[in-house]
Amino acid sequence: MRIGMTNEQERVIEDGPGRAGNAVMPAPGIDSIIDSIPAMVAFMTPSGELEQVNRQIMEYIGAPLHELKNWQASETVHPDDLPSVIAAWMHSVSTGTPYENEHRIRRADGVYRWFHVRGLPIRDSAGTITRWCVLQVDIDERRRDKALIASALAEVSASEERLRGIIDAVPGFVWSASPEGNVGFVNQRWCDYTGMSVEQACGDGWTASIHPDDAPGLAVYWQRILQSGNAGEYEARLRRFDGVYRWFLIRAVPQRDDTGRVVRWYGENTDIEDRKRAEVFLAKAQRLSATGTFSWRVSTDEITWSDEVYRILELDPDTPPGFEAIYRRVHPDDISSHREMIKRQRRKGRDFEHEHRLLMPDGTVKYVRLVAHSIAHAPDGFEYIAALQDITQRRLAEEVLSKARSELTHLARVASLGAVTASIAHEVNQPLAGIITNASTCLRMLGADPPNVDGARETARRTIRDGNRAADVINRLRALFSKKSITIEDVNLNDAAREVIAMLLGELQRNGVVLHPQFAETLPLVRGDRVQLQQVILNLIMNAAEAMSAIHGRPRQLIVSTGLGSDESVYLAVKDSGNGVDPQDIERIFNAFYTTKSSGMGVGLSISRSIIERHDGKLWASANDGPGTTFTFAIPHSTDLPQTDNRDLADRTVEND
Template identity: 50%
Template sequence: MMGLAIDPGIVLDALSVMAWTALPDGRVDFVNRKWSEYTGRVLGTSSDWQWRDVTSADDLPKLLERQTAILASAEPGEIPVRLRRFDGQYRRFVLQISPLRDAEGRIVRWCGICNDVEDLQRAEEALKRRELDLQLIVESIPVPVTVMSPTGEVEAQNRLTSEYFGKSFEELKAWRSGGFIHPEDLEAVIVAQEASLASGAAHNVETRYRRADGSYRWFNVRGFPLRGRDGGILRWFFLSIDIEDSKRAEITLAASERHLNETINALPALIWSARLNGTGEFYNQHYLDYLGRTLSQVRDYGWMDSVHPDDRAGLMSVWSAVMASQLPGAAEARMLRYDGQYRWFLFRTSPLRDQHGKVVKWYGVNIDIDDRKRAEEELRRSEAFLAEGQALARMGNFSWHVDTGEIAWSDQLYHIFEFEPGTTVTLDRIVARYHPEDVGLAFQLIEQVQRGDSDVESQYRLLMPDQSVKHVHLLGHRATDRPGRREYIGTALDISQRRRSEEALAKARSELLNVARITSLGALTASIAHEVNQPLSGIVTNASTCLRMLAAVPANIEGAQETARRTIRDGNRAADVIARLRALFSKRSVTLEAVDLGHTAREVVALMQSDLDRDRVSVRAEFADGLPLVGCDRVQVQQVIMNLLRNAADAMSSVDDRPRRMSIKTEAESDGMVRLTVQDAGIGFDPQHTERLFDAFYTTKNDGMGIGLAISRSIIESHNGRLWAALPKEGPGASFAFCLPIYGG
């Protein structure tokens, strides 16, 4: 076949991209098979100007304008355009047009190819929309990628870049002087990059890169910036798209005397052709180099020896089915490399047809997908580990598109809620699973989401179909990578076992505290009795003696007077005992410091959260921002807050006809004070006994000692503050509030 001219139409039909030719005036006179397959139009309806029908109406004016300019310039050019596929779907292409000239330099024909850039442009758009992990972005793009800083320093390259150049990252950083770019192209690349760095605009250049083996390949280098939310440039991405094939196709079309085998042998892919009966006929040099074998060794079916034994039968079955159908086909199998290593390849084949549509030959390409296969296997393992980890941790994850109502759940979350896996999850189904007493928490969470809170958190109970109860802790965070769309990502953790352990521990602690309280009360009562009984006994004895002395004849006035003096002494002694007891509950050593009252209250609420949850009390915190600091002893004030919260919870312990809600808030007073208020929805108190609530040993509880509020008031007053109680104007419950002076005020 050497020395024979090859029909350009056959060459164009063998290309894996859409290609066409046009007369010097731009009228299309030929389209290849790929064009017809993509558009669903044959030569008769795709020639001349009728190809406009498959062009997007929005792009057609710009296409015609750009085409006119290219024809007028008589120079190569490219046009971005969207073309309609046979199924009605539009995809983005870059039309690359080059003139073919005769020996005198006159244009005898125009040749063009259509590069499908849909996936690439989608990747570029995705990079602009999302701030993803840099290494993940770089490695996920299936072309060589270089990442540079806003000032042009190389920061990262993907694996394909390193493999292509065969250099380390440090060597590639010196790309200007490292000889990686063809000397004739280096200056143009530098100028284009510096212009983009200065203007912030994307650029697009073609250049030749030197591969690790010393050969050069043409690349289309597209540089575009990654910007932050403020519009500033965070990184520069440079995508190098191998256009060597298209360049070589242009050369082949311009100089048809070159042998087809020479062109194919230069392509960095395993390319082959087969006869009509399926026996191998031609293998390019890259194919032979990969196998480490000669053409005679792999011709006919000799190439099957390089296929992994486990894959041969399946590959042959697909190959037989493809030949029978006379349609393009594909299969995956492992091939043995010259060094004894098997790698996965994607076998793609298409038939070459004559002008009558009859298959005359098969062309194929084997694409190395070993890295993709390994990545897929690693992904499957990671997903399996994640699912197992979630099952062990009893944790599931979810996403919720608030505007559309779309909810996605992991398998473990279906298990926690005991929903049928894979069924549609709706908000109504979720709320229906809530414990009736906790439904209010569901609406409170929905309210937070509707407000657009960045973080949401809730603990609630689920009532399962078998009437068992589960405790769930939910955490959600609003995603910020899609402006204008409210999406929450979060986890739900089954804490039933932990809650049961906490309740058992709290019960044991409560019983121990009750025993300690009873013991302390008994000891305190015995001590008071002992201290007071002694002077009282003296008073009674002295009074009896005084009466006898006065009743004597004659009356012993002097002795009675002495006895009365001893009676007065014992009375004062009893008063001292009472004073000491009062001092025991009222005197505190106060160490003033600057304290954030809201932050201090948050610590107390967090400390008591498990007790409040056990009592089914929901707390609404309203801590004002920017409040001045107060001067107090932090520990003593925390004791007061804890006592008020405990009293509020106790006041609602018998409430079953309404939610047990408690609010705690801080606010500024007009007299240089800061107020903290605790309000409950409990049983309240008798307004006639408001002040008695703060008397020592006065209590409305069956098991209370009556000293908590008395001690709390003495602590607040020792800080020059005030503590008081009030009933709400409407509704049940009571509120207790105290105020403290501003630190240094």
């Protein structure tokens, strides 16, 4: 734990700076931003090569970027440190875990100084690392401080005055306190920085130098380590003599006697202002993305996640991560599909994406998007590294746009229907008028005395001609709207259905429909037109949703299932919990222009059956044991179909139209 950091800040640092989109090179103006960071910052490619550095690095090392790119073969890193640095860096690049190390870097004048180097991966919306951000903080003085402090403590029994002189020479801030926590000594550098004397700092007078916002937390933590007797560290802001506050890392270590009893506390304060500024810069980027990160080890179901996940799920920070906590927040209507997705990913071990809703304790609904990347860990199976993003605002905006688009589509359909109706009326009116006239004439000729048989025969021929003209009009209109070419391919009905469900999910949720997918694990491919088959699936699902629109007092349950039929054909079934279909209408609903809906045209099921029959399949409806109806279509799988090309099925399509 880092003293002075909240759990959320610490996890933000550990998990990386958030999602940076799909960019591979820094955005315009990024040079000025990273140059303004008061620390040495570099960007590395996903494979670990140096991509960009800020001004502070080039000024410190005294070399241009193209020379720095060859750092592994140069003396930029101290030769004694280079092998371990390369090994640790390549481990982080290969595993995607944060890089952290301390090693020496050569200054432009040839002097090596110690640096604390930290590398964090930046990931896109799919969880892929797009670059690494590396922060280098000079800790040379701190390293020397530790050596001097160790030397001073070794000689403490020899000379208290000598100890004071040595400690005052240390460039850092050094202090000591009694076992009860009363400060009895601070070195001269501490006094010079704060503007306080040793006498003013002793006891608890030193607390006057702590920032008011940090003092309560530091006091609680200080009492905690005094009681435990364990070393600790805390981050807080100290006031400089001119009133300016800077961040410091405050460390405290106990000195014990032979019995293990604490006889003295020794500590040091290290300036971390530059590091804090860089961390804040990176933390803001993750916070703005509203994205939490987590990992899931499948073999043990061990889950860890960042504070941003707690914020999105609105869970208490003390809640242990796990599926139990997750399902406390998943919307009840989405739990079935969410469990089915988790079950599928346990087997597959492949990258995946999933969107679902969360139901908050106050009744509000959130939309979230889950993006996960699979990492193999032999022999322990695999692990998912994932991100959870709150997309509520985006979904609400999409719903508004969808509603507007639906209204425009409805207006377009009304206008189109009016035009088609007018065209049919105009084209068919003339031959129908001719048929009526000819029929009347024929009757008069046959009723004459004597009957005019030759005239009646000619009039009958004209009647037949006008009837054929009316039929030609209908054929031309049908040809105008028919599909003349199709694309034949192998189709996975599971995947095709999932795509349709993903497209309709928002509409189903708005209508209160609870979807339960039940897809067969292994399903043979079928051969046909993917778009036409998805048109049938879409039509069946939308019909089922409409059939349940008037249902109140019981759940609107919709089950979409796939499997192999008894005749080895592949089937897809859509089962609703509506009021059902009258038995006498169970077959008539597939007739063109027959409908049981007040607003329907009666063409959807007719077209759907036509499409399935073109694929050598069949479509039927059956009543459920309980409420509702099940619509099922079955198609021979690809190995059962005769060898045919696109033209054969396309010809059958035109003929059946």
